[in-house]
Each structure stands twice: as structure tokens, then as C-alpha cells.
Amino acid sequence: MLLHAMHSVSDTLAFAVWKQGELVRSLSLSPHGGITENIGEPLPFEKPFWAGEHAVSPVPGKLSKGPYPLPFHPLTLGEAALRALFGFVVEGRHAPDDVDGSAITIHGFVLTDPSGPTIEQRRAARAAAATLMGPRRSLYLQPDGSWAEAFTSPEATTA
Template identity: 65%
Template sequence: MGAKTWMLLYSEGNAAEILKSNPVMDRSATTELVKRLYGLEVNPLEEDGDLSYTCPYDKEIIAGRFPGLAVLAADEFCIDHPSQLDPKFIEAFSSGTLYLHAMHSVVDFFGFAVWKDGTLQRSLSLSPDSGILDDIGSRLPFEVPFWAGEHPAVDPDDEDDSYPFVFHPLELGEAALKEFFGYQLEGMIDSSLIEPGDIPLMVFKR
């Protein structure tokens, strides 16, 4: 698996339903959001990105403001402890639901967090090398089958069963994308899901 994400998504309703409605991005509101959060003179690039790529490196910020929804991707969201997200981002989206989703395929890392009306509900992050870094709040329903061993990281008949978790973090990461936002990046993808490449996002240089 080669998928990577480090992004925040804010929603005033069901994020998957909003994305599935093919919402129109408000370019002015997107630029103002980035300027307000970063306090920078940022300049959008001529060419847009899209929701299939939300892992920009330090010189770029990817963002989109839609009716009832906002997406913000930047490398400071790829953090070991999602629960320790910079409070300014939580305060900026203090009503509705804020999600952090971070995957890094090179190290099999996955982390996510969910805040409702500014209050943390759930935070989890883990990787084979570091173990479980965050595990705050009750497990969400989509997680339960993974912890129960229903999606094993290795073949049960494989002699090498040394993988430290009963599931693969990136597979849980894909399940989170599907559960929260109605799309996936890799694996067995349901054809009824949103095509993330159809959701445009602006790209900014810091």
C-alpha cells in the first residue's frame, strides 16, 4: 500500500453526503481560510489539486472550502499524537465535527482523531515500530472488527506471525476514509464510493 494523507476535514453535517453531492468549492473562502489559519501571505498555484492527494510537504498547503465542509492538508497534521493537534485548528472549527486523518505507508503509520463541537471524542495512532501512541476515547464501530481480528494483518497460516497488531494500520486507515468521508485511496474499492479525484482542492505555496 502506498497511500499517504495528512489532513483535517471539517463538516457541519455528514461529510460523505456533502462530498457525494459534488459541492462547488468557494475559491475566495478557501484563500481566506488559509490566510486566517496560517497568518501568511499565501498564493494559490494556477493548477488545482484534488482530494486524492492530501499529503503535501512543507512548502505547500492544500485546501478547499465548500458549503458546510472544509478540507485542509499540510505536513503538520502528520503527527504521532493526533490528540495534540495545535489548538488553533480546533478553535477555528469549534462547532460541527473536525477530523484528522494521517497515514504514512513507508512506516505503516495511521492516526486519526475526531472532535465534536471542539471536544475530543476519539484519538488513535499506531505503527509497528512505535506501537500504540494514542488510544483515547471509545472505539468507533468501524474499528471494532479490526481489533477483533476479523481483518488479520498476516495470513493466519503464515509461519511469520510476528506482526505486532492483529490488523494492518493502513487497512484501518482506508476503512476510516470510507466511514468518515465516503471514499478510499487503495485496496478493494467499492464502485459506489466517491471518486476523490472529482473533488477539486486549491494548492498554495507558503
């Protein structure tokens, strides 16, 4: 089993690899929180990063607050992890042998309790709850901490 999570706003990366139910590698890091988890031996694709081959260079003209707190940028390692673990990248350069992610069919499954309500009954209950809630509203937080309505969409009354 594989886990891969990146968050570009916070430059956070987490990935983990289990083999036959046993955790063999887990890494979680960000420039603000540092390395929060580092379990197991680094995988082959990680080694150039830990060896300093992907150091973060200062941006010319931008005031630096010192050296980058990690030996590499988490999202750069994250893209390498995507390619090594799954065969594709999201934001990096695509290699000729990368998987075309847009060509992959993803199947969805619904688990239900056979003694519980049917799908139709659940849909009807959701529609009834949406009707009771009234029209959708969009709110925004004002500088004083209170909420103000941005707009109301009269046609958007059901979910």
C-alpha cells in the same frame, strides 16, 4: 473536525475526530511503535479490526520474526477510516457508493497581513532571493558522510 494521516513506509496510521470542539476519538499506531495514542471509544468501523477479523497473515515463504505486533495492519484500518470518515479510499477496493476523489474541487486560500507586503512584492522578493542563490543543484550523501553534486541544471535558476 477530522484528522487522517497514513505513512506507508512506516505503516503508521493516525486519525482523530472532534465534535463541537471536543476530542472524541484519537488513535495513533504503527507496528514498530505500537499504540501511541488511543483516546475515546472505538468507532463502529474499527470494531471488526479490534475483534480480530482483520488479523495479519504471515506471508508464505517469508521468514517471520514472530506474530505481527498489532491485531491488524494499520494501513488496512486506515483505508476503512478513510471510507467511513470521508467516503473514499486511496488504495483499497472502490465501492460503488464511494466518492470519486478526482471529481472534488479543492479550493486554495491565501491569508495575508493587510499591512504587510502585497502578493506582487512577495513574489518579487522570492525571485530576487532565488537569483542570489544561483542555479539549483542536486546533491547526494556519499558513504563517507560527505555531500557530492549529482548534476546542475543551468536552466533551473529560479523557483
